[in-house]
Amino acid sequence: MTWFDSPADVATRLDASGYLTDPATATTTFLAGALEKPLLLEGPAGVGKTELAKAVSRATGAELVRLQCYEGLDEARALYEWNYKKQLLAIQAYGAQPQRGTATTVDGNHQPQPWNDLDHSIFTDEFLLTRPLLTAIRREAQTVLLIDEVDKTDIEVEGLLLEVLSDFQVTIPELGTVAATRRPFVVLTSNASRELSEALKRRCLYLHLDYPDAKREREILHKQVPGLDDRIAEQLVATVGRLRDLELKKAPSIAESVDWARTLIALEIRDLDEVAIAETLGAVLKHQSDHQRAVKELKLGRS
Ligand SMILES: Nc1ncnc2c1ncn2[C@@H]1O[C@H](COP(=O)(O)OP(=O)(O)OP(=O)(O)O)[C@@H](O)[C@H]1O
Numbered sequence: 001m002t003w004f005d006s007p008a009d010v011a012t013r014l015d016a017s018g019y020l021t022d023p024a025t026a027t028t029t030f031l032a033g034a035l036e037k038p039l040l041l042e043g044p045a046g047v048g049k050t051e052l053a054k055a056v057s058r059a060t061g062a063e064l065v066r067l068q069c070y071e072g073l074d075e076a077r078a079l080y081e082w083n084y085k086k087q088l089l090a091i092q093a094y095g096a097q098p099q100r101g102t103a104t105t106v107d108g109n110h111q112p113q114p115w116n117d118l119d120h121s122i123f124t125d126e127f128l129l130t131r132p133l134l135t136a137i138r139r140e141a142q143t144v145l146l147i148d149e150v151d152k153t154d155i156e157v158e159g160l161l162l163e164v165l166s167d168f169q170v171t172i173p174e175l176g177t178v179a180a181t182r183r184p185f186v187v188l189t190s191n192a193s194r195e196l197s198e199a200l201k202r203r204c205l206y207l208h209l210d211y212p213d214a215k216r217e218r219e220i221l222h223k224q225v226p227g228l229d230d231r232i233a234e235q236l237v238a239t240v241g242r243l244r245d246l247e248l249k250k251a252p253s254i255a256e257s258v259d260w261a262r263t264l265i266a267l268e269i270r271d272l273d274e275v276a277i278a279e280t281l282g283a284v285l286k287h288q289s290d291h292q293r294a295v296k297e298l299k300l301g302r303s
């Protein structure tokens with residue numbers, strides 16, 4: 001089964017599930033599905049990277065399996081680990097059975113029996129704890145695999161991803177190779193806090209997501225914040241645009257625009273004048289120095 005029929009199909013179905021695409025996003029998303037290649041999304045915080053994976057899952061009805069990356073993430077958290085507790089209990093239970101764990105000699109003493117056969121029984125599926133990568137590979141139903149904030153992991157984890165993303169398989173020494181019956185739709189996101197390896201990039205389609213233009217941002221706001229007045233949406237997007245030009249420590253993203261719109265509705269503010277901006281700036285700027293800069297540059301009456 002194909003994921004999407006065309007880029008236009010991506011645009012329509014993602015729109016219906018609350019995500020607005022531009023032509024480049026729609027085309028690359030379509031290709032990721034058609035070519036069964038992972039999609040690497042890079043760009044500043046809050047521009048809709050994670051949301052795109054969620055929207056694909058909503059639009060297609062495929063379950064979302066998420067691997068949240070962080071420093072120190074290892075194989076046991078990303079791929080699989082053996083359930084040691086359960087294995088230990090199985091070993092104890094095995095040892096406690098005289099007919100299996102020990103052999104009785106003629107004088108009635110118990111002697112330990114070889115444990116070799118136990119090895120085979122505690123390294124089976126029953127004792128395997130699957131983590132997101134293996135879960136996604138093994139699922140038979142359609143799956144969207146989100147590998148979120150991949151730049152936060154150590155470089156070693158990328159090595160682990162390579163086998164999964166190039167062959168869609170995982171090798172478990174005790175069990176053998178588990179290959180995907182159905183390839184998941186893979187989305188990787190990155191804030192580009194460090195360069196990803198060329199080997200990883202080569203296996204992916206690449207899309208840089210950036211702040212949208214004013215028209216699309218207004219459309220996103222109307223979609224995300226029902227009941228938002230046209231005029232105030234226009235004022236808000238224009239102000240956010242000016243703030244982005246200031247080269248702040250943390251420029252406001254789409255997420256902040258959405259938060260700001262909700263704030264204005266909650267406060268029943270119908271005109272985003274200087275006073276209203278100054279009063280609600282905390283919804284958009286999260287650093288004191290940015291706040292001060294904005295007050296000065298936008299010549300706001302009071303802060
Ligand atoms: N194209 C879009 N259509 C609709 N909503 C969007 C779009 N882009 C972003 N948003 C909104 O912005 C919010 C933030 O997006 P998201 O969490 O995906 O950002 P991100 O790029 O993953 O940021 P970070 O790098 O901080 O994780 C979303 O919850 C959504 O409300």
Ligand SMILES: [Mg+2]
Pocket residue numbers: 049050051148189
């Ligand atoms: Mg994100």
